[in-house]
Amino acid sequence: MKLQRKNRLRASAVGALAVSGALLLTACGSDNNSGGTGTGNSAAAAKNVKCEGAKGKLLAAGSSAQKNAMDLWVKNYMAACSGVEINYKSSSSGEGITSFTQGTVGFAGSDSALKPNEVEESKKVCKTGQGINLPMVGGPIAIGYNLPGVDNLVLDAPAIAKIFNNQIKKWNDPAIVKLNPGAKLPDSAIQSVHRSGDSGTTQNFGKYLGKAAAADWKYEAEKKWPAPGGQGATGSSGVAAQVKQVEGSIGYFELSYATSQSIPTVKINTGAAAPVAATSENASKAIAAAKIKGTGKDLALSLDYATKAEGAYPMVLVTYEIVCDSGNNPDSLANVKSFLGYAASDDGQKILSQHGYAPIPTEINSKVREIIAGLK
Incomplete structure (x- = not known):
């Protein structure tokens, strides 16, 4: 009986490992360009995500450039915070900004910083503040x-x-x-x-x-x-x-x-x-050579596209998550802070380089985290 029980346990463990491997291969072989998330990343994320106060749905939209990164983050985050559903509609930066200024999403993704007229438009939604740019994803x-x-x-x-x-x-x-x-x-x-x-x-x-x-x-x-x-x-x-x-x-x-x-x-x-x-x-x-050109809590960056530095690939972009510095929708604020807090965390940034993106430099990212924590 003990031998049979041991064999059953061993078979169960092998089966679980096979299923885990199949899931990983499915993710990596997906033709929706998700790039795969990796079971290990989800497990690591579950130990570090701050889910307190987050619940229900969070709608976001915008840049398709960050879609693959967003897919990774959403899967890992939702594995850690089971009571939250993140829905990111990948379309374009322009559509994302429009959705944000119309107040239909908690945050938007854009590969370009807000223009002055878009900042003014955002003040209608950000009742006590304005839209700001938080660099979250880099890459060639x-x-x-x-x-x-x-x-x-x-x-x-x-x-x-x-x-x-x-x-x-x-x-x-x-x-x-x-x-x-x-x-x-x-x-x-x-x-x-x-x-x-x-x-x-x-x-x-x-x-x-x-x-x-x-x-x-x-x-x-x-x-x-x-x-x-x-x-x-x-x-x-x-x-x-x-x-x-x-x-x-x-x-x-x-x-x-x-x-x-x-x-x-x-x-x-x-x-x-x-x-x-x-x-x-x-x-x-x-x-890494980018300079912050935004003021206050805005972290819009200035990039050197004409660099001739050895080994520096010049054709880069940075995708910003656009939020209100204050006056965020109280129904989505906790979710926004929790999810973006994970994306800017060491775990969230670490997975980027594994999937064709570049993490935001530490000096800049530390400011991103500070601002996310202080959103209101």
Whole structure:
């Protein structure tokens, strides 16, 4: 009887391990670009999340750039705080800000800081304060491409600008050939793909080109795509899907989308000793040099898109969670503080680098935590 009981226990343990492994493989193999959460991360999060006072539903919306990070955070957080349901609608930064200023969400995600007119608009919702920017997610904007036989494509800012401005139209253009000696570049058309809706990723992409390729990119850095030609797609997931499917295509999106779909990414010739790859580590080197340009509790950052520092990937973005510094909806305030507190915690930030994002530098993140704790 003792032997039978021991065998049953052993079989039960093996079964549980198999189920756990299956769940992990399902998460990692998911084609919704969630990137997987990892059972270990959920367990770790459960020990550190402060759930006190949080209950019911929390609605949020905005940036699709942080969707994969948000998926990870939501799963881990809800595993720790079983009485709370987080619903983040991934759309665009513009839609997220609109939802926030209309008072329909507890917080919004945006890849660009609030403009002065948006701050003014937020005061209607933040009865005793205004909307502020809390940097929560960093990472590289990757340039993904579909060019069979070319595994290490190198471009510089002027070439990228001309491709997306419909001035370089063939893959064997002399400018691309010069940057890729020895590569077998085909005499075929380039199909560039951009975001069709208002997008903070587009705006950050434009900021990079405006700084690093000023002579070739004359457009203002706005959320709406400004250049002629190319094909539009919905969200970063739509751009990545087009690049994955269409041979000869090229598009911009967050690294996590390239990683999850095995899309090769461009190395950028910044003028440093060697071209720089789009990695979390290389993006962190650029983000670490960011300066806070916001005032008061606003932590909007100024990034150096034209950096030539060794190993620093210059095409980066920071996604902000937008909240009221005071005057938050009392029905959602506890949930907002609890959830964002987890996202800014060591555990919340640690999982970012494992999934194609870059954690916010410690010096800045400590201020984020302090402000979250003081929201009212």
